[in-house]
Every structure is written in C-alpha cells, then in structure tokens.
Amino acid sequence: NPEDGFSRLKRWIMIGDHHQLPPVIKNMAFQKFSNMEQSLFTRLVRLGVPTVDLDAQGRARASICNLYNWRYSKLGNLPHVVTWPEFEMANPGMGFDFQLINVEGFNGVGESEPNPYFFQNLAEAEYVVALFMFMRLIGYPADKISILTTYNGQKHLIRDVINQRCGNNPLIGRPSKVTTVDRFQGQQNDYILLSLVRTKAVGHLRDVRRLVVAMSRARLGLYVFARVSLFQNCYELSPTFNQLMQRPLQLHIAPNEIYPPARKVVERPLDILIVRNMPHMAQFVYDFYQRKIQMMSAQQSRAMPNLRPPAVERKPQEEMMDVTTVAKQPIDE
Numbered sequence: 274n275p276e277d278g279f280s281r282l283k284r285w286i287m288i289g290d291h292h293q294l295p296p297v298i299k300n301m302a303f304q305k306f307s308n309m310e311q312s313l314f315t316r317l318v319r320l321g322v323p324t325v326d327l328d329a330q331g332r333a334r335a336s337i338c339n340l341y342n343w344r345y346s347k348l349g350n351l352p353h354v355v356t357w358p359e360f361e362m363a364n365p366g367m368g369f370d371f372q373l374i375n376v377e378g379f380n381g382v383g384e385s386e387p388n389p390y391f392f393q394n395l396a397e398a399e400y401v402v403a404l405f406m407f408m409r410l411i412g413y414p415a416d417k418i419s420i421l422t423t424y425n426g427q428k429h430l431i432r433d434v435i436n437q438r439c440g441n442n443p444l445i446g447r448p449s450k451v452t453t454v455d456r457f458q459g460q461q462n463d464y465i466l467l468s469l470v471r472t473k474a475v476g477h478l479r480d481v482r483r484l485v486v487a488m489s490r491a492r493l494g495l496y497v498f499a500r501v502s503l504f505q506n507c508y509e510l511s512p513t514f515n516q517l518m519q520r521p522l523q524l525h526i527a528p529n530e531i532y533p534p535a536r537k538v539v540e541r542p543l544d545i546l547i548v549r550n551m552p553h554m555a556q557f558v559y560d561f562y563q564r565k566i567q568m569m570s571a572q573q574s575r576a577m578p579n580l581r582p583p584a585v586e587r588k589p590q591e592e593m594m595d596v597t598t599v600a601k602q603p604i605d606e
C-alpha cells in the first residue's frame with residue numbers, strides 16, 4: 274500500500290512445469306536477444322528460487338507415467354491411478370496399454386518434406402488412421418481418442434487420410450482432435466495415437482521437453498508410430514525409448530474384444546493378432562469393416578427385409594496413393 278508503506282502480500286506462489294515446452298515467441302529479436310523463449314518460471318528456477326516438485330500425478334496409468342517420470346525428481350502416482358476401475362481394466366482390443374510401433378517406408382518412402390519444415394510420413398498417417406478405425410469398429414468412443422503428431426505437415430496429412438477413409442462414415446467418423454504435440458500441451462485424452470514422422474533425422478523431438486509433453490497426454494493408452502532405428506539411437510530420448518523398446522515393435526491387437534473394457538489390466542487377451550506392417554493393418558481393417566457391414570446388413574434385413582444394405586467403402590490399398598503428399602503451405606499455429 275503506497276499510503277502507509279505496508280504490503281499485504283505475504284506469499285507469491287507460481288505453478289508451472291519447466292520440463293514442458295516454453296512459450297512460442299515469433300519475433301526473432303524478442304526470442305533471441307531478449308531471451309523471451311525462456312519462460313519466467315524457468316528463469317526463476319535457474320536463479321535458485323525455492324521450488325517444490327510435484328511428487329504424485331493423477332492423470333495416467335503408472336506404466337505410462339514411467340515413460341516420462343524420469344525427467345522429474347521423484348514423480349510417483351496418486352492411488353486412484355491404480356485403484357479406480359478405469360485404470361484397473363485393460364484397453365480392449367489392444368495387446369498392451371502402450372506400445373511403440375515400428376513403421377517402415379511405404380514403397381520405400383519414409384519422411385517427405387514438400388515445403389521447408391513441413392514434414393509428412395504417409396505410411397505413419399495410414400497406420401495411425403487404420404488403428405483409429407479399428408478402435409472405432411470395436412466400439413471405442415471417438416471423443417476418447419486423439420491423434421497427435423510432432424509436425425504440422427503430418428497433422429494435415431492425417432486429416433486428409435481421415436477425410437478419405439472414414440471421416441464421413443457414420444460408423445467411424447473423426448477422433449476428438451488431430452493436432453500437434455505442441456498445441457496439445459495442457460490437454461489430455463484417454464487414448465493417444467502419436468506419429469513421430471521423421472525417418473532421416475530426429476528433428477525437434479530431440480528437445481526432451483517435447484518428448485515429455487508427448488508422453489504425458491494419455492490417461493489409459495498410448496500408441497507411438499515411428500521409425501525405431503532412428504529414434505533408438507538418440508541419447509537424449511533413451512530413458513523413454515529404452516522402455517518403449519522392451520515391448521514388441523509390431524502392433525498387437527485383439528480383434529475379438531469389444532469396448533467397454535472387460536479384461537483386467539493384469540490379464541493378457543486370449544487371441545492376439547500381430548500386425549506385420551501398415552499394409553497388413555490397412556487390409557485387416559478393410560476386411561474387418563466388411564465383416565461388420567455384412568453382419569449389420571444381415572441383422573437389418575432380418576429386422577426390415579425390404580431395406581437395401583448400406584454401401585461399403587473402397588478397399589484402402591487400392592487408393593493408398595490417392596492421398597498424395599499434400600502441398601499446403603505450412604500453417605504456423
């Protein structure tokens with residue numbers, strides 16, 4: 274109070290996480306010369322202002338939390354991420370609660386860069402959308418699934434693939450969000466499908482803060498699509514990738530299960546399909562979809578014999594190359 278010189282301010286508490294991404298400063302002068310890329314929170318931590326570290330998280334399964342808790346001094350789990358029913362149950366149709374899925378090039382092509390810094394990877398885009406379609410076909414709600422990627426170019430490609438394959442199909446539709454890891458900071462979803470895009474150089478995932486954001490968005494399921502041979506050699510990322518690589522690098526699905534969850538997380542599914550690669554998954558999802566349509570149309574013709582069966586979509590592999598690398602200008606978000 275400037276009149277009596279008495280300050281009523283007793284304590285100032287700031288809450289932040291300098292292990293996640295900093296603010297985006299578009300002006301080069303502010304960014305580099307004023308060092309505004311460094312957040313006020315980071316600045317104070319570096320100056321030695323006393324801090325208390327978060328020691329228990331309440332978002333994710335403990336297994337998923339292990340993928341990023343090494344970055345924090347002693348981050349454990351609140352009891353409910355083990356005891357609440359949703360955390361006790363396994364993800365139906367999925368062999369694991371998290372998995373790293375190796376994606377080889379499609380017709381020899383991995384990452385592409387139609388415009389500077391506008392990276393895309395068609396094989397990963399098709400694979401990630403095929404998994405989304407599978408999850409929808411076994412009953413997962415669309416709003417519980419988000420698709421994330423580390424590049425704007427890939428975000429646009431995944432949206433294009435969704436439009437082509439399933440976006441307007443009432444049986445499948447679109448996920449809650451298709452966006453970049455950077456944009457999704459601060460948000461979460463039950464199931465995250467993540468495409469890491471790059472196949473020639475690690476790129477900006479080498480910034481561990483981006484890795485921490487990417488690994489910490491999922492509550493119940495995290496499925497990472499990437500060129501393993503590239504990312505496994507990155508020293509900065511190894512505490513996470515070493516864990517990811519302890520599990521099979523081919524997608525494990527259990528097509529006989531349906532959502533909602535019925536199996537405990539400690540139990541293994543009875544029948545597992547090991548998906549060899551993206552074309553295998555695309556073919557499997559196409560056949561799976563056809564069977565579902567036939568079943569539905571048989572049920573419908575029993576109930577209403579005069580109704581024609583619904584139209585089926587084209588086979589994904591026949592049109593795989595229709596979704597060519599889109600040459601949109603990068604949109605800086």
Ligand SMILES: Nc1ncnc2c1ncn2[C@@H]1O[C@H](COP(=O)(O)OP(=O)(O)OP(=O)(O)O)[C@@H](O)[C@H]1O
Pocket residue numbers: 290330331332333351353458459460461489
């Ligand atoms: N004590 C608690 N009991 C139940 N749920 C909790 C508890 N603490 C956190 N959560 C859940 O954990 C999730 C993450 O919490 P919150 O959004 O506060 O974290 P955050 O630090 O902002 O996350 P981030 O910065 O990583 O996005 C939320 O879904 C929240 O409901």
